[in-house]
Amino acid sequence: MSSPEPIVAKGLGRQFGGNVVIEPLDVSVGCGQRVGIVGADGAGKTTLLQMLAGILDPTVGECQVLGVDTRQGAKQIAARIGYMSQGFTLYDRLSVKENLSFAARIRDVPDELYRERSERLLSMSGLGRFTDRPAAKLSGGMRKKLSLCTNLVHEPELLILDEPGLGVDPLSRRHLWAMLDRFRAQGLTMVVATSYMDEAELCDRILLLEQGRVLADGSLEELLRPAAGRVFTVNAGNIGRGLRELSGILAHIQSVHSVQWLPDHLRLVMNADIAENQLAELLPEGAHLAAAEPRLEGLFVLRTEKMTGEQQFPKLTRQDRGKEEGLVATGLSVRFGHFKAVDRVSFEAPSGELLALLGPNGAGKTTLIRALCGLVAIDEGSARVAGVSSGGGSTALRRQIGYMSQRFSLYLELTPWENLRFFANAYGLAGGAARAAIDWAREVTGLTDIPDKLTGDLSSALRQRLALACSLLHRPRVLFLDEPTSGVDPVARYRFWRVIRELAASGMTVLVTTHYLEEAAYCDRLALMLDGRLLAHGSRSSLNHSLGLEADATVETLFTAAIEQAGTANSRALGP
Amino acid sequence: MKAHRLGALIVKESRELIRDPVTVALAVIMPLIMLFLFGYAVNLDVEQVAVGIYDLDNTPASRELTARFDSSRYFQLEQKTTDLHDLESALQSSTISMGVVIPAGFARQLLRGDEAPVQVVVDGGYPVLGRLASAYAEAVITNFPAPRQSAVRVQARVWFNPSLRSVNFVIPGLFAVILMAFPPLLTALAIVREKETGTIEQIYASPVTSTEFVVGKLVPYGLVAFLEILMVMVVGFAWFHVPIAGSPILLLTSAFVYVLTTVGIGLLVSSLVRTQLAAMLITLIVTLMPSFLFSGFLFPLFTMPLTLQLYSWLFPAGYFMEISRGIVLKSAGLEAVLPNLMMLIVYTVMVFVFAAWRMKQKVA
Numbered sequence: 001m002s003s004p005e006p007i008v009a010k011g012l013g014r015q016f017g018g019n020v021v022i023e024p025l026d027v028s029v030g031c032g033q034r035v036g037i038v039g040a041d042g043a044g045k046t047t048l049l050q051m052l053a054g055i056l057d058p059t060v061g062e063c064q065v066l067g068v069d070t071r072q073g074a075k076q077i078a079a080r081i082g083y084m085s086q087g088f089t090l091y092d093r094l095s096v097k098e099n100l101s102f103a104a105r106i107r108d109v110p111d112e113l114y115r116e117r118s119e120r121l122l123s124m125s126g127l128g129r130f131t132d133r134p135a136a137k138l139s140g141g142m143r144k145k146l147s148l149c150t151n152l153v154h155e156p157e158l159l160i161l162d163e164p165g166l167g168v169d170p171l172s173r174r175h176l177w178a179m180l181d182r183f184r185a186q187g188l189t190m191v192v193a194t195s196y197m198d199e200a201e202l203c204d205r206i207l208l209l210e211q212g213r214v215l216a217d218g219s220l221e222e223l224l225r226p227a228a229g230r231v232f233t234v235n236a237g238n239i240g241r242g243l244r245e246l247s248g249i250l251a252h253i254q255s256v257h258s259v260q261w262l263p264d265h266l267r268l269v270m271n272a273d274i275a276e277n278q279l280a281e282l283l284p285e286g287a288h289l290a291a292a293e294p295r296l297e298g299l300f301v302l303r304t305e306k307m308t309g310e311q312q313f314p315k316l317t318r319q320d321r322g323k324e325e326g327l328v329a330t331g332l333s334v335r336f337g338h339f340k341a342v343d344r345v346s347f348e349a350p351s352g353e354l355l356a357l358l359g360p361n362g363a364g365k366t367t368l369i370r371a372l373c374g375l376v377a378i379d380e381g382s383a384r385v386a387g388v389s390s391g392g393g394s395t396a397l398r399r400q401i402g403y404m405s406q407r408f409s410l411y412l413e414l415t416p417w418e419n420l421r422f423f424a425n426a427y428g429l430a431g432g433a434a435r436a437a438i439d440w441a442r443e444v445t446g447l448t449d450i451p452d453k454l455t456g457d458l459s460s461a462l463r464q465r466l467a468l469a470c471s472l473l474h475r476p477r478v479l480f481l482d483e484p485t486s487g488v489d490p491v492a493r494y495r496f497w498r499v500i501r502e503l504a505a506s507g508m509t510v511l512v513t514t515h516y517l518e519e520a521a522y523c524d525r526l527a528l529m530l531d532g533r534l535l536a537h538g539s540r541s542s543l544n545h546s547l548g549l550e551a552d553a554t555v556e557t558l559f560t561a562a563i564e565q566a567g568t569a570n571s572r573a574l575g576p
Numbered sequence: 577m578k579a580h581r582l583g584a585l586i587v588k589e590s591r592e593l594i595r596d597p598v599t600v601a602l603a604v605i606m607p608l609i610m611l612f613l614f615g616y617a618v619n620l621d622v623e624q625v626a627v628g629i630y631d632l633d634n635t636p637a638s639r640e641l642t643a644r645f646d647s648s649r650y651f652q653l654e655q656k657t658t659d660l661h662d663l664e665s666a667l668q669s670s671t672i673s674m675g676v677v678i679p680a681g682f683a684r685q686l687l688r689g690d691e692a693p694v695q696v697v698v699d700g701g702y703p704v705l706g707r708l709a710s711a712y713a714e715a716v717i718t719n720f721p722a723p724r725q726s727a728v729r730v731q732a733r734v735w736f737n738p739s740l741r742s743v744n745f746v747i748p749g750l751f752a753v754i755l756m757a758f759p760p761l762l763t764a765l766a767i768v769r770e771k772e773t774g775t776i777e778q779i780y781a782s783p784v785t786s787t788e789f790v791v792g793k794l795v796p797y798g799l800v801a802f803l804e805i806l807m808v809m810v811v812g813f814a815w816f817h818v819p820i821a822g823s824p825i826l827l828l829t830s831a832f833v834y835v836l837t838t839v840g841i842g843l844l845v846s847s848l849v850r851t852q853l854a855a856m857l858i859t860l861i862v863t864l865m866p867s868f869l870f871s872g873f874l875f876p877l878f879t880m881p882l883t884l885q886l887y888s889w890l891f892p893a894g895y896f897m898e899i900s901r902g903i904v905l906k907s908a909g910l911e912a913v914l915p916n917l918m919m920l921i922v923y924t925v926m927v928f929v930f931a932a933w934r935m936k937q938k939v940a
Contacts, residue, residue: 055780075783083781087774093595094588105584106782134595150778 005030006158006189007052011061013212014047021047022212024061029191034184036203037193038296040489042459044212045193046086046162052191053083053160066157079107082151086162089147092136096127096146099135103150114153121149124179139361141172148179159183161192165199166487167406169360170517170556171563177202195489196516197297206296220296227294230257230270232279235288246287253282261498262521267292297490326351326509327372327478331381334364334371341367343532344381349511349525351386351477354504356520357513358559359529365513366406368529369480372511373403386477386509399427402476406483408467412456416447416466419455420473427474441469445499461492468499479503481512485519497522517555526555528562536562581784585792589766593796603762607754607804608811614750615816618874620742622708628655628672630663635683641694641720645676650712663697673699674709686721736821736905744819747812748904749873751831752897754808756838756867759801763842764855766793767935771850786935790843790928797842801835821907827900830913833920834896838863840927841892847934867893895919 005028013024022044029035037045050056051063054074063070065077090099100121104114122128125145135143144164151159159180165173177199184190194200206223208216216223234246247266250259255274260267270279280289327349334342342364349355357365370376372383374390374397383390386400410419420441424434442448445465455463464484471479481500485493493516501522504510512523520526526543528535536543544553547561593599627645631638646653654672655662663675677695685692696713700706737744770776779789805828813820820827842859849855867873870888877888888894895916902908902916 053781055777075785078781079783081781083777085774085777085781087777089775089778091588091592091775092773093592098588098591102584102588103778103782106581106779106784108578108581108783 007063007065007191009052009061009063012048012051012058012063013060014044014051014056015059020212022051022058025214027207027214027217029189032184032187032189033205034180034190034192034203036200036206037191037209038195038197038200038206039193039209040459040491041195041461041487042211043209043489045209047212048209049083049160049162049191049193053081054078055083079154080156081158081160082154082156083160084147084151084162084164086166088143089150090135090143093134095132095134096122096138097131099146100150100153104153107154109154117153117155118149121152124182125149126175139169139172141168141175141361144168144172144176145179148176152183157189159188159190161190163193163195163487165194165196165515167361167483167515169363169515170559171360173199173515195487197295197490201296223296224294227269229273229291231292231294232268232270232276233262233290233292234266234268234283235264235290246284249284255279260494261501264521269294325384325387326353327355327383327385327511329368329372329381329383332368332371332378332383333380334367334376335379340532342371345529345532345534346381347527347534347537349509351509352504352507353525354501354510354523355512356523356526357511357529358517358520358526358555359513360563363529364532365529366482367532369403369482369511369513373401373480374398375403399474400477402471402474402479404467404471404479404481404484406486408460408463410455410463410467410470412454414455415452416450416455416458416462419466419470423470424473429473437473437475438469440475441472444472444503445469446495461488464488464492464496468496472503476508478509478511481510483513483515485514485516493519517559520555526558528559530563530566535566578788582788582792585784585788586795589792590796593766593800599762599765603758603800603804604807607758607808610754610757611747611750611808611812612815614753615743615747615812618742618746618750620745620874621740622705622712623650624652625650625674625705625709625712626654626672627651627709627713628657628663628666628675629653630660630675630677631656631658632660632680633678633682634658637683637686637721638678641678641682641717644716644720645713648712648716650709651716667697667699670699673705674713676713743816744905745901747816747818748900749871749897751805751808751812751900752834752871752893753864753867753873755801755805755831755835755896756863756893758804759797759835760838760842760845760863761856761859762800763793763797763839764846764859765852766797767843767846768849768852768855771846772852787932790847790932790935793843794836794839794928798836798839801839802832805831805835818904820904822903822909826910826913827903830896830899830903830917830920833917833924834892834899837892837920837924837927840924840931844927844931844934847931862891863893866891870894871897873897892920892923895923 007027007029009025009027011024011026012022013020014022037048039045047056051058051070052065054065054070054077057071066080068076070077091102094102097118100118101114104118109117119128122131125148127142127146127149130138130142135146138146148161148164164176168176173196180190192199192203200206201220203220205217205219207214208223234250247259247261250256250266250268255271256268257271258269260269276289276291283289325348327347329348330346332342332345333340345368357368359365367376371378372385372390374394378391385397388394388397388400390397411422414422420438421434424430424437429437442450445468447462447465447469451458451462455466458466468484485496488496497519500510500512504524514520521540525537525539527537528543536546538546540555540558541551543558543562544551547558547565549557549561629642629645631642642653642656645651651674655666660677663677666672667675675697677697679693679695682692682694694717696710696717698706698710698713734740767776770779809827809831812818841863845859845862846855849858866888869875870877870884870891871893872888873893877885877894880888899908899913899916902913906912
C-alpha cells in the first residue's frame with residue numbers, strides 16, 4: 001500500500017538510555033513540500049531526521065517513508081531518498097568525480113544515467129572544473145555542494161538535509177539553495193534542519209522543535225500571525241547612554257516579553273497586543289518607536305524563552321588601558337609552500353574595537369587569526385597585539401590574548417568546572433586568584449549554574465559559553481573568536497553577542513569571524529578577506545558608501561558587492 | 577549482494593588505501609621490521625656459555641681439561657685463575673654463567689684410577705641456560721680423558737631440524753605472529769575511520785547491505801595481507817636460509833586462509849567499537865599478545881595448565897603455527913595439516929558471520 005504522502009509518522013518517538021530525545025509526535029509531509037525543522041541545539045532535530053531517513057529506529061510509534069515502514073524497509077527507503085548528514089560525508093582521498101561515481105554506483109544508478117546526471121550536477125554546482133581534485137582540498141562550501149550532488153545523483157524522491165548551511169560561507173550557501181530550488185521545481189520533497197533563519201524562511205512549512213516537542217507547525221505566515229502587532233523597534237535617538245540605558249528601562253516594563261539588542265536598535269516583543277502610542281508613553285523622551293514586522297528569529301526567541309532580564313548581562317567597568325594599541329598588522333603574509341594563505345594584510349583595530357573578519361571559506365581568515373596569535377609563523381611583515389609582537393609566540397603575547405577556536409577547544413572528558421580550573425591553572429592562576437577569575441568569567445558569560453555532566457554531553461550553546469569563559473579567565477586585552485557561533489541556535493547566538501559587546505565596551509579588542517552575516521552588523525568595523533588579501537576595511541556605512549550602496553544596505557549585500565567588485569567572484573571566490 | 581555495488585566499494589576502498597602513504601608504509605615496513613627483529617633476537621640456541629675455570633691443581637691433566645672447555649663451541653673461557661675467591665664474585669656479576677673447580681690432587685687421582693671429582697657451579701637464574709650448560713659440562717667432563725665405554729649405547733638422531741638451528745623453528749612461527757599482528761590492525765582502523773569521520777552515515781543511508789560493506793573492506797585488505805604473506809615468506813626463507821621441507825603451495829594456501837581469519841578479526845573489532853584508538857588497542861590485545869603467549873611460538877602449549885591450554889584454543893595463531901611449522905620443518909602434507917586448516921576455516925566463517933551481524937545498519 002503506497003501512501004500519497006512521502007512521510008507519515010505516527011506517535012514517532014525516540015529515547016537514548018532513559019533520555020527522551022523526541023517525544024511521540026505525528027508528522028506528515030506532503031509531496032513536493034519543503035519543510036524546515038528549526039530548533040535550538042539539542043532540540044532533537046538530527047534524531048528526528050535520522051528516524052525519517054530510516055537509519056535510526058524509533059523507540060515508539062512508526063514512520064512510513066514513501067509508503068515503506070522505516071523499521072522493516074530501511075534499505076528499500078535508502079535507495080529512494082537522499083540523506084545528507086551534518087558531518088563530513090565525503091571520502092577525503094577520493095577526487096570529486098570518484099566520490100560522485102561511488103555514490104552513484106552504491107545507489108544502483110546505471111552507468112549511462114550516471115554520465116548524463118553527473119555532468120549536469122557538476123556544472124550546476126560549479127564543481128565541473130575540479131573533478132580531479134581530492135575532496136580534502138575543497139573548501140567547506142564546495143564540500144557541501146559535492147555532498148549534495150552525491151545525494152542527488154540517484155534522483156531521490158525525498159531529500160533530507162541536516163544543517164546544510166553549517167560552516168558554509170554566504171555565497172556558497174546561496175548557491176546551495178539555488179540548487180535546492182531547481183530540484184524543488186521538479187517536485188522533490190525536502191526536509192531541512194537549519195539554524196539559519198533565512199533558510200527556514202525559504203521553506204513552505206516550518207516545524208519548530210523544542211526539547212523533542214513540536215512547538216509550532218505551519219507556514220511562515222501562520223507562525224508569525226500571533227506575533228503580529230506585538231513587535232516594535234526602538235531607536236535610542238539622543239538618550240544619554242544610548243541602547244544600554246534604554247534596555248535597562250525596558251527591562252522594568254511588565255508587558256515587555258523580550259528585548260533583542262540589535263546593532264543599532266532594540267527589538268521588542270510584547271506579551272500582548274499593545275497600541276504603539278500606549279507603548280510610546282512608557283518610553284523615555286527621545287526614543288524612536290516603530291511598529292515592526294514579526295520575523296521568525298524574533299518568534300523563536302518569543303517561543304523558547306522569556307528574556308527581559310538585563311541582569312543576565314553584567315555591566316563591566318571600562319578598564320583603563322591607557323593609550324596602548326589593540327591590534328596592528330603591517331604587510332602581514334603567511335605562506336604554506338607556494339600557497340599564500342595571507343597576502344600582505346595591513347589593518348589596525350584600536351583598543352575596545354569590535355572587528356568582524358568576513359570572507360568565503362578558504363579566504364585566509366583562520367590563518368590570519370592564528371598568525372596574530374603567534375600560532376603560525378609570519379613570513380613577511382609584522383603584527384602587534386596589545387603592544388606585543390606576534391612573532392615567536394612569546395609568553396608575554398599569550399598573556400594578552402584570548403582565543404576561542406571554531407571547535408571550542410575544551411576537554412570533552414572533563415566536567416565544565418574541571419575545564420575552567422584547568423585553563424585557570426594553565427594561565428598561571430592558582431588558589432584564590434583562580435577562583436576569583438572563574439567566578440568573574442562565569443558571571444560575564446552567564447554560566448551561572450554549571451551542570452554536573454561531562455563537557456562532551458553539554459549542548460553546543462552551553463559549550464560555547466564555557467569556551468568563551470575559558471578564554472576570558474586571564475582577562476585578555478585582545479580576544480580572537482573564530483566562528484564562535486557556528487551551529488548554535490539563534491537565542492544563544494543573540495546572548496553571545498550581548499556578552500561580546502559588553503566585553504568590547506569594557507575596552508577589550510575583539511576580532512570575530514562569522515558566516516552569519518547579519519551578526520557582523522553588531523561589530524564596529526568590518527574587514528573583508530578574499531584569497532588571502534584584505535579587500536576592504538571600515539565601518540559598515542563607510543564601506544557601503546565606497547561600494548556605491550545605500551547607507552543601510554545589509555552586510556550580505558555589502559559582502560556580495562565587495563566580492564563581485566573584486567572581479568574574481570566567479571573564477572575564484574567560488575573555488576576553493 | 578549486488579556486483580556493481582560491491583565493485584564500487586572495493587574500488588573506493590583500494591583508492592583510499594593506495595593514497596594513504598602511512599598505511600602503505602605500515603603494511604610493508606612493519607612486518608619486515610618485525611621479521612628481522614625477531615629473526616635475530618629470538619635465538620633459543622645456547623652457545624658460548626661464559627665459563628670460569630678455577631684450577632687448584634695446575635697440572636698438565638687439569639690444563640688439558642681446561643683446553644677441552646675452551647675448544648668446545650658451547651663454552652667460552654672467560655676467566656682462568658687459581659684463586660677460588662674469584663668464582664663467587666664472577667658469578668654474581670654475571671661475568672660467567674658457570675664455574676668449574678678443579679681441586680688439588682685431580683691429576684694424581686686420575687693417574688691412580690680413582691674417582692676424580694670436579695665441581696661445576698651453574699648460575700640457575702635463567703633455568704634453561706643453567707640446565708643446558710650443566711648438561712654440556714657433564715658431557716665434556718665424563719668424556720675426559722677418553723670416552724667412557726658403556727654397556728648401552730644411545731644413538732640419537734634429530735629429525736626435521738637436524739642441525740637444531742632455532743631459526744628454522746622461529747621463522748615459520750613468526751609468520752603466524754606477523755600475519756596476526758598487522759593485517760587485522762589495518763582492517764580494524766578502516767571501518768572505524770568511517771565511523772569517526774561520519775562517512776558511514778552515508779553508507780547506512782544507501783542501499784549497501786552490511787555484507788557488501790564488510791566484503792568490500794575485506795577484499796582490498798585481504799589482498800594487502802596476501803602481499804604481506806608473500807613478502808614475509810620470501811624474505812624469511814631467503815635471508816635466514818630456512819629450508820622448506822614441504823609444499824610451498826600448501827603453505828601459501830593455508831596462509832591465505834589464515835589471513836582471512838586475521839583480517840576478519842580486525843573487521844569484527846571495528847564493528848564493535850567507535851574510535852580508532854579503541855580499535856587499535858583492542859586489536860593489539862586480542863591478536864598480538866595471545867599470538868606470542870598462546871600459540872606455542874616460544875613456549876610449548878603442553879606445558880601449560882589445562883585451563884590455559886583450553887584458552888589458547890580461542891586464538892587462531894596456534895592452528896596456523898602448527899601448520900606452518902609442520903610444512904616447513906616436517907614436510908607435512910594436506911592430511912597432516914587438515915585438522916588445523918579446518919579449525920581455521922570454521923573460525924573464519926564464525927568471525928565473518930558475527931562481524932556482518934554486528935555491523936549495524938543503523939546509527940544506534
